[in-house]
Amino acid sequence: xxxxxxxKRTSVKGLTHRVHEVRPLSLTAYVLRIDRDGLEFEPGQYVxxxxxxxxxxxxxxxxxxxxxxxxxxLIKEVEGGLVSRALKGCRPGDPVSVEGPFGFFVTxxxxxxxxxxxxxxxxxxxxxxxxxxxxxxxxDYSVLHGVRTLSERYERESFDAARYVSCxxxxxxxxxxxxxxxxxxxxxxxxxxxxxxxxxxxxxxxAFDILRSQGVPGSHLFAEVxx
Amino acid sequence: xKYCLMQLGCQMNQSDGExxxxxxxxxxxxxxxxxxxxSLLGVVSCSVRQKAIDKVYAKIHKWNLAKHxxxxxxxxxxxxxxxxxxxxxxxxxxxxxxxxxxQLPDLIRQYGVPTPAGIDAAVxxxxxxxxxxxxxxxxxxxxxxxxxxVPIQNGCDKFCTFCAVPxxxxxxxxxxxxxxLAEVESLVERGYAxxxxxxxxxxxxxxxxxGSEMPFARLLGEIGExxxxxxxxxxxxxxSPHPRDMTDEVLETIASYPxxxxxxxxxxxxxxxxxxxxxxRNYRMEQYRTVVxxxxxxxxxxxxxTDIIVGFTGESVEQFEKTRSALREFRYNMAYIAMxxxxxxxxxxxxxxxxxxxxxxxxxxELSAELQAISLERNxxxxxxxxxxxxxxxxxxxxxxxxxxxxxIIVRFPSEDESLIGRFVDVRISDAAEMSVAGELIAxxxxxxxxxxxx
Numbered sequence: 001x002x003x004x005x006x007x008k009r010t011s012v013k014g015l016t017h018r019v020h021e022v023r024p025l026s027l028t029a030y031v032l033r034i035d036r037d038g039l040e041f042e043p044g045q046y047v048x049x050x051x052x053x054x055x056x057x058x059x060x061x062x063x064x065x066x067x068x069x070x071x072x073x074l075i076k077e078v079e080g081g082l083v084s085r086a087l088k089g090c091r092p093g094d095p096v097s098v099e100g101p102f103g104f105f106v107t108x109x110x111x112x113x114x115x116x117x118x119x120x121x122x123x124x125x126x127x128x129x130x131x132x133x134x135x136x137x138x139x140d141y142s143v144l145h146g147v148r149t150l151s152e153r154y155e156r157e158s159f160d161a162a163r164y165v166s167c168x169x170x171x172x173x174x175x176x177x178x179x180x181x182x183x184x185x186x187x188x189x190x191x192x193x194x195x196x197x198x199x200x201x202x203x204x205x206x207a208f209d210i211l212r213s214q215g216v217p218g219s220h221l222f223a224e225v226x227x
Numbered sequence: 228x229k230y231c232l233m234q235l236g237c238q239m240n241q242s243d244g245e246x247x248x249x250x251x252x253x254x255x256x257x258x259x260x261x262x263x264x265x266s267l268l269g270v271v272s273c274s275v276r277q278k279a280i281d282k283v284y285a286k287i288h289k290w291n292l293a294k295h296x297x298x299x300x301x302x303x304x305x306x307x308x309x310x311x312x313x314x315x316x317x318x319x320x321x322x323x324x325x326x327x328x329x330q331l332p333d334l335i336r337q338y339g340v341p342t343p344a345g346i347d348a349a350v351x352x353x354x355x356x357x358x359x360x361x362x363x364x365x366x367x368x369x370x371x372x373x374x375x376x377v378p379i380q381n382g383c384d385k386f387c388t389f390c391a392v393p394x395x396x397x398x399x400x401x402x403x404x405x406x407x408l409a410e411v412e413s414l415v416e417r418g419y420a421x422x423x424x425x426x427x428x429x430x431x432x433x434x435x436x437x438g439s440e441m442p443f444a445r446l447l448g449e450i451g452e453x454x455x456x457x458x459x460x461x462x463x464x465x466x467s468p469h470p471r472d473m474t475d476e477v478l479e480t481i482a483s484y485p486x487x488x489x490x491x492x493x494x495x496x497x498x499x500x501x502x503x504x505x506x507x508r509n510y511r512m513e514q515y516r517t518v519v520x521x522x523x524x525x526x527x528x529x530x531x532x533t534d535i536i537v538g539f540t541g542e543s544v545e546q547f548e549k550t551r552s553a554l555r556e557f558r559y560n561m562a563y564i565a566m567x568x569x570x571x572x573x574x575x576x577x578x579x580x581x582x583x584x585x586x587x588x589x590x591x592x593e594l595s596a597e598l599q600a601i602s603l604e605r606n607x608x609x610x611x612x613x614x615x616x617x618x619x620x621x622x623x624x625x626x627x628x629x630x631x632x633x634x635x636i637i638v639r640f641p642s643e644d645e646s647l648i649g650r651f652v653d654v655r656i657s658d659a660a661e662m663s664v665a666g667e668l669i670a671x672x673x674x675x676x677x678x679x680x681x682x
Binding site for chain 1: 309310384507509514574577
């Protein structure tokens with residue numbers, strides 16, 4: 001009997017980390033780089049991050065690689081958002097609270113050696129895939145990144161250009177003009193692919209139905225919903 | 228000196244309350260149900276539903292008014308959301324997370340209340356783990372003389388979107404296995420007949436301490452060995468497990484030991500994959516089905532219970548129908564079905580609660596009717612057979628006692644012999660109802676032949 005993936009986990013830290021930098025990627029999105037401080041994680045997991053001494057924390061997928069000396073999360077500033085706004089205002093050396101890692105959106109070592117991965121993201125849902133590809137450069141993967149504008153193709157150069165397809169819905173100039181779900185309909189997937197979906201719930205629901213209709217078994221579908 | 232304790236919420240909170248009682252009674256307090264005669268008033272809080280939190284606010288408002296009339300000390304512990312905790316600090320004299328219970332005597336002394344020395348359950352150190360250990364070292368004042376709850380873990384790392392536990396109880400921390408085994412052994416020696424291991428995700432026990440703590444299957448095995456050595460009759464349950472951590476190894480261990488009860492609670496929550504994604508349950512129905520198949524093949528006599536939420540945010544009629552199909556497919560003996568309501572602090576509380584209340588009620592009633600039909604069918608299969616049961620108390624029906632089978636099926640039988648309460652007896656099932664069965668007492672032998680151990 002096997003349940004999705006494995007329960008990989010390391011000790012939970014509940015510590016203060018220091019900010020290295022806030023790297024803007026667009027008008028609203030940025031990468032928060034902080035001390036790694038010995039935090040071990042499985043690529044694909046997330047951490048809870050919040051301003052120091054605040055009770056408010058939010059879940060963010062880890063963006064940096066497992067061998068990086070630092071820890072990065074990709075954050076989109078939310079209108080009226082307490083945490084995303086406060087973190088954007090951090091300066092180098094400022095303390096932030098970090099808990100984790102958490103989550104089961106991880107890959108299996110045996111499958112990585114043999115399997116072919118299809119990563120499907122919307123917006124900042126690209127974050128765990130950035131971490132996975134950076135952590136396991138030898139893995140066989142393709143990325144479909146659904147965004148509204150070209151500026152949301154955050155650091156796409158991190159991916160092999162031949163394996164990355166941006167689906168841009170509101171501007172011309174992407175690899176595909178339209179939503180990522182339409183791309184999936186137009187380009188049926190290999191049902192043996194291990195499909196990882198990350199992003200908003202609507203995209204995941206729609207993609208889930210499309211993939212099932214194309215013969216992908218439920219055991220090959222993994223989802224991390226951003227709320 | 229008297230104390231009055233208001234306990235809200237789940238079995239975990241009830242278990243926490245048993246430890247609070249130990250500490251207070253060790254300080255010389257005696258329990259009273261009458262708030263007016265108590266000088267110490269406390270709450271073991273629950274944040275699962277807003278209603279429970281509202282009760283806490285109503286209570287402390289009343290208690291603070293009573294302070295104008297007499298000297299009172301108030302405290303709150305248990306499940307608290309960070310935002311409520313901040314408010315409670317202004318309303319209660321003492322606010323502390325349950326794992327800091329060992330410090331309660333010191334906190335009370337600091338308020339100038341004279342208390343006997345020597346009640347100090349604290350252990351050295353100030354880390355989270357040390358704090359939790361101190362809490363678990365407190366011997367609980369069990370509410371029952373034959374049924375006991377043993378916490379083996381606190382907190383949760385699963386982050387189901389409908390649940391606030393990770394925010395109120397914090398992350399999963401496993402209690403040291405040697406303490407659990409010592410508590411179980413002590414309960415067995417004292418003749419306890421039913422022991423329930425408690426945790427928010429009880430079968431992920433030990434995963435937070437990989438390499439330094441035994442996994443859940445081995446913990447169960449060790450408890451099974453205690454049963455073998457004891458030669459006594461008792462049943463061990465655990466609740467509540469998470470389907471993704473329910474391994475064949477756990478089921479095989481249960482199959483290997485007669486003291487490990489053949490009853491599995493496997494919360495499905497929804498029968499629709501997309502709703503499960505939205506709930507962040509981290510399994511699909513295919514995987515859940517595989518677990519149920521393993522339960523059926525490895526534990527063929529086990530009863531199967533579940534939890535279901537109807538009307539979760541965004542649940543369509545079609546998705547609800549898949550839950551109905553799951554109920555039919557898995558033929559649960561019992562299902563705890565709840566209408567979805569946003570729980571403050573949980574992720575889903577931020578979403579539009581878009582299934583109308585009347586529609587939720589409809590789904591609840593329809594599913595309940597399905598469950599009753601299935602349960603009746605299963606209960607009818609028991610008629611004519613004999614079962615070992617644990618007598619739990621007087622039944623609502625005059626002249627009857629209430630008991631339950633190893634699989635937690637409720638059995639009612641005619642008897643007025645209250646000395647049987649807390650004991651195992653044999654009954655023959657004569658009739659089946661929707662959620663229970665009726666039987667006749669056929670033997671009060673103890674222990675059962677099946678529990679006699681070869682020496």
